[in-house]
Amino acid sequence: xxxxxxxxxxxxxxxxxxxxxxxxxxxxxxxxxxxxxxxxxxxxxxxxxxxxxxxxxxxxxxxxxxxxxxxxxxxxxxxxxxxxxxxxxxxxxxxxxxxxxxxxxxxxxxxxxxxxxxxxxxxxxxxxxxxxxxxxxxxxxxxxxxxxxxxxxxxxxxxxxxxxxxxxxxxxxxxxxxxxxxxxxxxxxxxxxxxxx
Amino acid sequence: xxxxxxxxxxxxxxxxxxxxxxxxxxxxxxxxxxxxxxxxxxxxxxxxxxxxxxxxxxxxxxxxxxxxxxxxxxxxxxxxxxxxxxxxxxxxxxxxxxxxxxxxxxxxxxxxxxxxxxxxxxxxxxxxxxxxxxxxxxxxxxxxxxxxxxxxxxxxxxxxxxxxxxxxxxxxxxxxxxxxxxxxxxxxxxxxxxxxxxxxxxxxxxxxxxxxxxxxxxxxxxxxxxxxxxxxxxxxxxxxxxxxxxxxxxxxxxxxxxxxxxxxxxxxxxxxxxxxxxxxxxxxxxxxxxxxxxxxxxxxxxxxxxxxxxxxxxxxxxxxxxxxxxxxxxxxxxxxxxxxxxxxxxxxxxxxxxxxxxxxxxxxxxxxxxxxxxxxxxxxxxxxxxxxxxxxxxxxxx
Amino acid sequence: xxxxxxxxxxxxxxxxxxxxxxxxxxxxxxxxxxxxxxxxxxxxxxxxxxxxxxxxxxxxxxxxxxxxxxxxxxxxxxxxxxxxxxxxxxxxxxxxxxxxxxxxxxxxxxxxxxxxxxxxxxxxxxxxxxxxxxxxxxxxxxxxxxxxxxxxxxxxxxxxxxxxxxxxxxxxxxxxxxxxxxxxxxxxxxxxxxxxxxxxxxxxxxxxxxxxx
Numbered sequence: 001x002x003x004x005x006x007x008x009x010x011x012x013x014x015x016x017x018x019x020x021x022x023x024x025x026x027x028x029x030x031x032x033x034x035x036x037x038x039x040x041x042x043x044x045x046x047x048x049x050x051x052x053x054x055x056x057x058x059x060x061x062x063x064x065x066x067x068x069x070x071x072x073x074x075x076x077x078x079x080x081x082x083x084x085x086x087x088x089x090x091x092x093x094x095x096x097x098x099x100x101x102x103x104x105x106x107x108x109x110x111x112x113x114x115x116x117x118x119x120x121x122x123x124x125x126x127x128x129x130x131x132x133x134x135x136x137x138x139x140x141x142x143x144x145x146x147x148x149x150x151x152x153x154x155x156x157x158x159x160x161x162x163x164x165x166x167x168x169x170x171x172x173x174x175x176x177x178x179x180x181x182x183x184x185x186x187x188x189x190x191x192x193x194x195x196x197x
Numbered sequence: 198x199x200x201x202x203x204x205x206x207x208x209x210x211x212x213x214x215x216x217x218x219x220x221x222x223x224x225x226x227x228x229x230x231x232x233x234x235x236x237x238x239x240x241x242x243x244x245x246x247x248x249x250x251x252x253x254x255x256x257x258x259x260x261x262x263x264x265x266x267x268x269x270x271x272x273x274x275x276x277x278x279x280x281x282x283x284x285x286x287x288x289x290x291x292x293x294x295x296x297x298x299x300x301x302x303x304x305x306x307x308x309x310x311x312x313x314x315x316x317x318x319x320x321x322x323x324x325x326x327x328x329x330x331x332x333x334x335x336x337x338x339x340x341x342x343x344x345x346x347x348x349x350x351x352x353x354x355x356x357x358x359x360x361x362x363x364x365x366x367x368x369x370x371x372x373x374x375x376x377x378x379x380x381x382x383x384x385x386x387x388x389x390x391x392x393x394x395x396x397x398x399x400x401x402x403x404x405x406x407x408x409x410x411x412x413x414x415x416x417x418x419x420x421x422x423x424x425x426x427x428x429x430x431x432x433x434x435x436x437x438x439x440x441x442x443x444x445x446x447x448x449x450x451x452x453x454x455x456x457x458x459x460x461x462x463x464x465x466x467x468x469x470x471x472x473x474x475x476x477x478x479x480x481x482x483x484x485x486x487x488x489x490x491x492x493x494x495x496x497x498x499x500x501x502x503x504x505x506x507x508x509x510x511x512x513x514x515x516x517x518x519x520x521x522x523x524x525x526x527x528x529x530x531x532x533x534x535x536x537x538x539x540x541x542x543x544x545x546x547x548x549x550x551x552x553x554x555x556x557x558x559x560x561x562x563x564x565x566x567x568x569x570x571x572x573x574x575x576x577x578x579x580x581x582x583x584x585x586x587x588x589x590x591x592x593x594x595x
Numbered sequence: 596x597x598x599x600x601x602x603x604x605x606x607x608x609x610x611x612x613x614x615x616x617x618x619x620x621x622x623x624x625x626x627x628x629x630x631x632x633x634x635x636x637x638x639x640x641x642x643x644x645x646x647x648x649x650x651x652x653x654x655x656x657x658x659x660x661x662x663x664x665x666x667x668x669x670x671x672x673x674x675x676x677x678x679x680x681x682x683x684x685x686x687x688x689x690x691x692x693x694x695x696x697x698x699x700x701x702x703x704x705x706x707x708x709x710x711x712x713x714x715x716x717x718x719x720x721x722x723x724x725x726x727x728x729x730x731x732x733x734x735x736x737x738x739x740x741x742x743x744x745x746x747x748x749x750x751x752x753x754x755x756x757x758x759x760x761x762x763x764x765x766x767x768x769x770x771x772x773x774x775x776x777x778x779x780x781x782x783x784x785x786x787x788x789x790x791x792x793x794x795x796x797x798x799x800x801x802x803x804x805x806x807x808x
Contacts, residue, residue, distance in 0.1 A: 026355060030302065033348055053337040061344020061377075065370055068351055125333045125394050255615045256608045260624050521608040522601065537597070577597025 004045055012038030025071045033064040050125050199497040206233065206501070207326050230329040234318050241505070242470045243280035248509075249516050251276065256520040287463035295358060295456050302356035307457065307464035310349035313342040314468050317475040322397050324488045324501035335396040336388060339479055340381055343434070346472060347373050350443075350453050353465070357456035365452025368527070369443030372433055375534040376440075380430035382542035383423040386549035387414055387483045396479075400487035409493040413486040418565040419549040422573075424484035426542050428511070431480055433534070435473035437515055439522035442530060477511045478504070485511075537580050544572045636754065639719035641699045642708055644741045645759075647684060651742040656716030656763075658683060659692040663708035663717055671701035672708065684763065685770040697741060699725060700734040715759045721751045 015034035022028045036059040043052035086092070132140050201208070210229050217225045247262060254261025265282055266274035294303055320335035322328045332338050347370050354366020388394055391402045405412045414420030433440035436452075444452035454465045481487060485507055488500035525533070548565045555561035615621045625632055648654035659676045673696040680688035708717050720743070727733030749756040 024299075027299075027302070030348070030352065037345075049332055049334045050337065053334050053341040056341035057337065057344050061341065061347060062374075065347055065351065065374065068348075068355075069370075072355075125337075252612065256612045258611055258615050258621045258623065260622060260626070263626075517605065517608060517612075521604045574596065581597055 005042070008038055008041045008045060012042065026068065029064065029067045029071060032067065033060055036060050036064065050128050199499070203325055203499040203501075205499075206324070227329075234315070234329070238318065238471055238474055239467060241474065241509070242467060243284070244277070245470065245509070245512055246283070247277050247279050248513070249519075250279075252513065252516045253520045256517070284463070287466075288460055290459035292459040292461060293456075297358040298456065299356040299358065302352050303456070304461075306349050306353035306356060307461045307468065309352060310346060310468040311464055311471070313345040313349075314472045314475060316342045317472070318478075320396055321475065321478045322400050322482060322487055323478075323504050324499065327488075327501060328397055331395065331397050334394045336384060336394045336399075336479075339396075339475075340377070340384075343472075343476070344377065346468075349468075353457070354453035357453070359456050361449040361451075361455045362453050364449050365443045365445075365455065368449075369436060369453055372436070372440060372443060372530060375531060376430045376433035376538075379426050379534060379538035379542045380434060382539070382546060383426040383430065384479075384483055386419050386423045386545055389546070389549050390414070390553060396482050396487075400482055400489065403486040404489045406493040411486050411489055411491050411493070413484065413489075413491070415484045417552065418562065418569050419545050419552055420484055422541065422545050422548075422569050424480065426538055426545070427480050427484065428477075428514075430538065431473070431476040432515065432518065433530075434476055436469060437473065438519035439525050440530065441524055442527065445524055473512070473515070474508060477508050477515075481507045481511065532580060537576050540576055541569075541572060545569065634721050634751075636752065638721045638751075639704060639706055640723045641702055641704060641720055641725070641736075642697060642706070642717050642741070643720040643722075643743045643747075644695060644738070645716055645718055645745055645748050646742050647745050649744070651739065651744075653681070654684075654744075655691060655738075655742060656684070656714050657692050657695060658689040658714055658716070659695075660690075660713070662711050662713065666707050666711045668705060668707065669701045669703050671698040672696070673698075685767055687770075692738060695738040695741060696735055698735050700730065715763055718748055718752070718755070718759070720747075 012035050015031045015038060018031035019028045019035060022031060036055065040052045040055040040060070043049075043055055210226065213229060214222050214226055251261035251263075261276065262279045263276035264273060265276055265278040266272040267278055268281060294300060317339050319330040320328065320332055320338050322331075350366050350369045350373070354362045354364075354369070357363075387399060391399050393399065393402075403411065403413050410416070415424045436443050442448075444454070449455070454462055457465060481504065488504040490496045490498060490503055548568050551568070552561055552565050555564065611621070645656050646654035647656065659674055661674050661676070664670075664672045664674045673694065674692050675694035677691045677693045681691055683689040704719075706719050709719055725734070745756065745760070748759070
């Protein structure tokens with residue numbers, strides 16, 4: 001356990017805890033981004049460059065943005081007032097701790113686990129590329145096909161059917177009485193209005 | 198002698214490291230490299246802001262800034278001292294945080310913007326033996342940290358609690374996500390041909406000469422298309438005109454940094470320009486031979502001089518484009534990315550494959566050029582087909 | 596083909612860029628402190644007081660009639676009349692302004708004062724570089740700042756100055772003619788009186804001669 005590892009681990013765990021316990025959802029997602037970056041740093045600390053950079057590229061660059069957009073577009077900006085912990089938090093923790101203990105015991109006592117720790121293989125980007133293109137080319141192609149199918153499906157769902165008007169297609173339901181959607185005012189409006197009084 | 202000049206920074210660094218105890222050497226080495234980057238590129242930024250203002254002025258038949266030279270003297274230097282008062286001004290201005298803003302996130306956003314941008318410089322080969330961190334997956338590193346900029350844009354836009362900021366941030370993120378795809382796909386061709394993600398290898402692969410002309414990838418059909426796609430996408434990534442929707446001042450004031458003032462604004466400004474330089478540096482490395490000279494009889498000029506010269510030249514082209522083209526509309530922006538650049542980048546990857554497997558014959562030039570040109574014609578016609586002016590329909594206002 | 600027009604546009608901007616270095620007439624900017632445009636004949640900034648001759652005190656045309664002070668819409672003129680009199684250009688004893696202040700931070704350059712002045716003494720100047728670091732005292736112009744010679748007026752508004760001179764010359768000529776006529780009349784009357792006195796050995800005292808004016 002080197003010092004860099006300790007620092008990174010602390011930051012990651014702290015960010016993960018913050019992501020769980022902060023009230024404002026956007027703050028949670030930003031803390032989540034820090035946790036992702038900490039994981040990437042852990043990978044880099046283990047000399048796994050490719051995985052580390054891919055972690056940043058995919059999680060920090062894409063997934064985090066997706067989460068943030070989802071929060072902005074679906075939630076109202078108000079910070080919930082109820083407690084962070086659900087009423088039955090004690091039982092939840094007890095159950096999860098029990099599951100963790102069971103799994104840990106099962107894994108550690110398993111005979112499938114190699115007894116001695118082998119030295120880390122020297123993986124370069126070239127190795128990974130060759131493995132992907134030779135040994136694992138079929139899974140790679142299948143994943144590619146799957147993702148393409150998913151994307152085409154998404155496009156078709158998003159496509160407006162010709163002939164149907166927007167109202168019929170249910171794309172747009174205008175409620176004249178409802179206040180405007182809070183997309184443009186994501187954070188709590190209490191601070192805005194409360195500040196002026 | 199010229200070789201010594203070429204390696205002067207490397208030699209100097211080794212000289213300094215010789216006086217440092219063994220244990221501290223990695224740290225001192227890193228600090229020295231970072232200091233050099235932190236002093237050179239903001240300096241270039243300062244000069245480029247003047248170039249930009251003067252260049253756009255000349256294009257619009259104005260003089261541009263030509264007053265401020267060396268302070269406390271009458272020497273004007275054609276206005277190239279303008280950045281000094283600009284910097285002092287931004288340092289001494291009041292730092293305003295909106296009362297309703299999310300203070301912590303508002304404070305962190307410019308810092309989070311600058312960190313990935315500066316990190317991106319770590320892998321760029323500025324000259325022969327001049328790379329701070331020569332990662333195996335250098336290209337991936339660059340794109341990974343480049344993707345992290347989006348988070349800072351979101352933080353700035355959201356925390357300001359201002360509709361213009363949030364709109365700007367939304368636009369910026371949509372644009373960055375869309376244009377990251379052609380950016381990366383156009384870079385993939387080079388990776389395919391070189392067979393490495395290491396930027397030093399990519400430069401080394403272009404450092405050959407035939408008839409005195411360098412083997413830059415921009416001189417091949419796929420490289421030419423890749424280069425143009427890359428630089429168009431990098432224009433969009435760095436939010437520069439004509440892709441400056443995220444900070445369209447006529448529509449949304451200044452986009453995601455509307456609520457920033459003083460030094461935080463300057464940090465955003467700096468981050469934006471440094472990001473542009475970094476992405477231009479990557480484009481140079483991938484397609485324009487990095488630090489190599491274009492013709493063999495000019496190889497005596499130091500490598501870092503070539504790098505900076507190429508970078509400034511591309512910045513000039515960016516300024517030229519900024520002064521020429523009006524801002525795109527949102528649908529035009531998306532159409533360009535998804536209907537022209539993405540298919541063209543994909544076709545370009547196929548063409549690069551064909552290029553690789555056809556061997557060093559002259560026919561491959563013909564075949565590759567024909568495929569690309571045909572694709573461009575067809576895609577271009579498809580993009581222009583719907584460009585008839587007519588009654589405007591509003592999606593959400595019927 | 597897609598992109599053709601972009602190339603054309605880039606060519607236009609490039610031509611402008613290089614053209615601005617080659618031909619001077621592309622650059623319409625006048626670099627002000629070094630280069631200046633010749634002021635237009637109708638340029639008007641703030642009023643000044645005209646004086647004739649070399650001495651500002653003696654030749655000041657203003658007679659402190661206070662018409663301009665009363666007419667000034669923003670009331671930026673402040674005049675204190677003198678107690679004594681001094682002869683004006685016609686030789687008539689007239690009052691003169693002890694104080695004549697114009698607050699040009701208030702003045703709106705309407706030139707009503709110029710129009711109402713019956714003595715051709717207040718005119719509009721073309722001086723515009725009046726910035727100062729003292730916004731109260733620096734912008735309050737006193738008599739000695741406002742008084743400028745007739746030659747200055749000729750310099751800034753040649754035609755108007757000529758017209759103004761003509762008016763003054765006319766007035767002067769009229770006054771002189773009147774004075775001459777009066778003198779003539781007085782002389783004639785005196786002669787007539789003398790004649791009458793001669794004719795009537797003991798005439799009654801005649802009515803006093805009419806005033807000269």
